[in-house]
Amino acid sequence: MAIEIIQLAIPFAMFTLMFAMGLSLTTADFKRVLLFPKATVIGLLIQLILLPCIGFALAYIFALSPLIAVGLVLAAACPGGTMSNVVVHMGKGDTALSITLTATASTATLFTIPLWANAALKYFSGEAASIEMPVLQTAADLSVFTVLPVILGMLARAYNPRLARHESVISKLSVLLMCIIFIVAALADDGDTIDKAGAVVIPSIILVLTAALLGVLIPYLANSPLQDCATVGVELCLKNIMLALFIATHSLQAIEAAYASAVMMIIMVPVAIGVMLFYHLAQRLETRSQNTPA
Numbered sequence: 001m002a003i004e005i006i007q008l009a010i011p012f013a014m015f016t017l018m019f020a021m022g023l024s025l026t027t028a029d030f031k032r033v034l035l036f037p038k039a040t041v042i043g044l045l046i047q048l049i050l051l052p053c054i055g056f057a058l059a060y061i062f063a064l065s066p067l068i069a070v071g072l073v074l075a076a077a078c079p080g081g082t083m084s085n086v087v088v089h090m091g092k093g094d095t096a097l098s099i100t101l102t103a104t105a106s107t108a109t110l111f112t113i114p115l116w117a118n119a120a121l122k123y124f125s126g127e128a129a130s131i132e133m134p135v136l137q138t139a140a141d142l143s144v145f146t147v148l149p150v151i152l153g154m155l156a157r158a159y160n161p162r163l164a165r166h167e168s169v170i171s172k173l174s175v176l177l178m179c180i181i182f183i184v185a186a187l188a189d190d191g192d193t194i195d196k197a198g199a200v201v202i203p204s205i206i207l208v209l210t211a212a213l214l215g216v217l218i219p220y221l222a223n224s225p226l227q228d229c230a231t232v233g234v235e236l237c238l239k240n241i242m243l244a245l246f247i248a249t250h251s252l253q254a255i256e257a258a259y260a261s262a263v264m265m266i267i268m269v270p271v272a273i274g275v276m277l278f279y280h281l282a283q284r285l286e287t288r289s290q291n292t293p294a
Contacts, residue, residue, distance in 0.1 A: 009177065014145045014246045017174035021082045022153015023167040025103055039094075039228040042219050043101045046236055048108055051211055052077040052116045058203040059124065066124040068200050071257035073120040074244040075264050076207055077113045079105030081240030082171050084272065091276030093231040101235045106150070109243070110143060117247060145246060174242075204263040212237035212275050226286065230279030238272040241265050 055076025059069035080102045088098040157164050215233030220226070241261045248257035 011145055011246065011250060013174045013177045014242050015149045016170055017082070017240075017242055018145065018149040019153040019156075020167045020170035020174065021102070021106070022150040022155075023157050023164050023170070024082060024085065025099065025150065025154055026157070027154075038222060039097055039219055039224050039232055040100055040104060042222060042224070043215070043232045043235055044105060044108065046211075046214055046218060046232075047079060047101075047105050048077075048112050050214065051207075051236065052112075054210055055116075055207060056120065056123070058207055059120070062199070062203045064124075064199060064203065065256070066121075067252070067254045067256040068259055069124040070117060070120040070252070071244065071248055072200060072203055072207065072260040074113065074117050074247055074257065075204070075239065075241060075260045076211075077109060077116040078239040078241060078243045079109045080235040080238055081242070082167070083269070084235045084238040086168070087238060087269070087272045087276060088231050088234050091230070091234070091273070091279065093234065093276060093279065094227050097228060097231045098235055101232065102240075105235075106240065107147075110147065113243060113247065117251075200260045201263050204260050205267055207260075208237050208264055208267050208271050211239075212271050216275060216278075226279060226283055230275055233275040234272045237275065238268045239264065241268070 052073055055073040059072045064072060080098070082102070085095065085098045085102055087093075089095040212233045215236035216229045219229040219232050224232075241264055244261040245258050248254060248261065
């Protein structure tokens with residue numbers, strides 16, 4: 001019963017959330033990658049390659065069960081979402097860079113997420129895996145529930161720019177609906193759901209903290225401005241977990257594959273806010289040192 005409820009609710013919430021993202025985007029957002037080549041490329045490489053590899057490593061180290069391990073890799077492979085843009089904007093980070101990373105990563109992960117998920121299924125389940133996930137079919141499903149609503153949202157904004165004002169409300173309601181449905185479904189599931197989900201709590205926390213750390217540290221070592229470093233850090237740790245939940249419940253039809261996403265949803269925002277607070281502290285210290293007489 002639980003999985004049936006989620007299978008109906010998550011695609012709807014996913015569609016409305018991505019429509020809201022479309023309301024926040026214009027074609028100029030995709031062109032901005034030319035204005036932020038270094039930070040964008042660094043963020044994409046970490047997102048598309050490094051974080052999924054870390055998800056694999058954590059699943060192996062903690063000896064997670066196959067579906068929970070696949071769910072952790074899925075969560076690691078997800079791009080940033082509209083919430084990352086909000087946190088960056090409110091934290092006075094580089095909003096344009098955040099939107100650029102969200103748009104480009106969301107497009108790229110349309111193809112990379114199915115590949116990582118399929119690789120995780122084969123590795124952790126082995127040849128005896130009872131669940132298979134066709135990569136092309138999954139990519140097609142993601143297109144219907146990500147690319148299509150984003151395009152519709154962008155077209156709606158182009159037709160009536162005032163609709164962009166409603167993006168935040170639609171996003172929040174979509175995420176709230178998903179949270180309620182997942183909690184209700186999990187409670188209605190078998191009695192050991194909480195015990196099973198507990199196994200992925202520590203790996204999920206490590207993954208989020210590592211994503212934030214790498215997002216800040218690697219651009220910093222590449223001599224990017226502090227503002228860009230903080231922006232990439234938030235973008236990498238505050239993910240569009242709805243994508244992972246969608247694949248887990250729609251493509252895999254396995255609630256266990258959604259456990260890591262559920263845990264990460266709880267800790268992502270506090271960590272992202274912590275990144276922005278660290279940025280302001282570092283910026284203040286840098287300004288103070290520059291103003292201090294030699």
